[in-house]
Amino acid sequence: MTDIIVAPSILSSDFSKLGEEIKNLEKNGADWIHIDVMDGHFVPNITIGAPVVKSLRKVSKLPLDVHLMINSPEKYIKDFANAGADYITIHYESASHNTGNVIKMIKDCGIKAGLSIKPKTSPDVIKPYINDLDLILVMTVEPGFGGQKFMQNCAEKIKEIRKYSKDIIIEVDGGINEETAKICTNYGANALVAGNYIFSSNSIKEAITSLRQR
Numbered sequence: 001m002t003d004i005i006v007a008p009s010i011l012s013s014d015f016s017k018l019g020e021e022i023k024n025l026e027k028n029g030a031d032w033i034h035i036d037v038m039d040g041h042f043v044p045n046i047t048i049g050a051p052v053v054k055s056l057r058k059v060s061k062l063p064l065d066v067h068l069m070i071n072s073p074e075k076y077i078k079d080f081a082n083a084g085a086d087y088i089t090i091h092y093e094s095a096s097h098n099t100g101n102v103i104k105m106i107k108d109c110g111i112k113a114g115l116s117i118k119p120k121t122s123p124d125v126i127k128p129y130i131n132d133l134d135l136i137l138v139m140t141v142e143p144g145f146g147g148q149k150f151m152q153n154c155a156e157k158i159k160e161i162r163k164y165s166k167d168i169i170i171e172v173d174g175g176i177n178e179e180t181a182k183i184c185t186n187y188g189a190n191a192l193v194a195g196n197y198i199f200s201s202n203s204i205k206e207a208i209t210s211l212r213q214r
């Protein structure tokens with residue numbers, strides 16, 4: 001198994017100084033920057049769009065991991081790819097019948113494609129797409145807000161998904177801290193998103209390092 005990728009979520013950062021926050025994450029050992037895009041429809045909250053990703057692209061060389069929690073993701077793939085996203089992850093629940101086409105749109109932009117499932121969605125839905133994907137994102141909270149409690153029964157889906165592919169990146173998102181990270185990596189996850197845990201810690205460096213312990 002490869003090293004664990006730590007992807008801090010900027011949702012918990014101070015948006016008035018986003019550039020500095022990202023440079024600070026880079027300096028303190030982050031592997032990727034996780035960017036939560038919410039539209040107020042697919043999830044109740046509204047966050048940021050492609051222009052912000054474009055600005056962030058200029059301040060960091062780290063891979064930008066864009067998590068689209070939006071309806072009609074096909075309308076926005078090109079915008080986020082042109083803005084500099086390295087990974088674009090869509091939700092199965094927002095694309096459903098169009099999932100294969102949207103994955104292809106992402107790949108046609110020359111970047112990596114991810115598929116995410118919400119807590120109540122079965123891992124079975126991923127199977128038809130597994131060979132076209134670079135990443136699976138398992139939600140361990142209902143998407144929409146940072147700082148929620150980790151749902152262990154959702155993390156158990158990682159075990160099943162790992163059986164589908166030993167190489168694919170399995171990323172987990174929601175309520176990740178030092179303890180819950182271990183649960184997920186034991187199940188076979190190799191990328192961890194963390195917002196509240198990292199940004200509420202006294203030392204970003206120590207928080208990131210603690211997530212890498214197996």
Ligand code: DX5
Pocket residue numbers: 009011012034036067141142143144145146147148173174175176193194195196197
């Ligand atoms: C939730 C987002 C997460 C969120 C994680 O919808 O997808 O990326 O920022 O936040 P924590 O780590 O605080 O649960």
Ligand code: ZN
Pocket residue numbers: 009034035036067173193
């Ligand atoms: Zn996310």
